[in-house]
Amino acid sequence: MAEDDLPRLDLPIRRRVLSAIENKLAVDPLGFGKPLSSTLAHFRSLRAGDYRIVYAVEGGRITILAIGHRARIYETAARRT
Secondary structure, eight states, X not given: OHHHHHHHSOHHHXXXXXXXXXXXXTTOHHHHSEEOOGGGTTOXXXXXXXXXXXXXXXXXXXXXXXXXXXXXXXXXXXXHO
């Protein structure tokens, strides 16, 4: 799951992703991320450079599904749903 994705990232990328989570996702999850479609229609995606954070907002709770490079993240997220 997403908690396993973060430690696998190189340190500079991990810092960028954590910064996006703290400064954008935690502040306004619906304002910064873009809605996804198809099999991931209930999820949103937040950019952190070439990496993406795929998450859902349910009520006031944010659930991160996957974190990864933009080339592979949507396939990974779809497998996890």
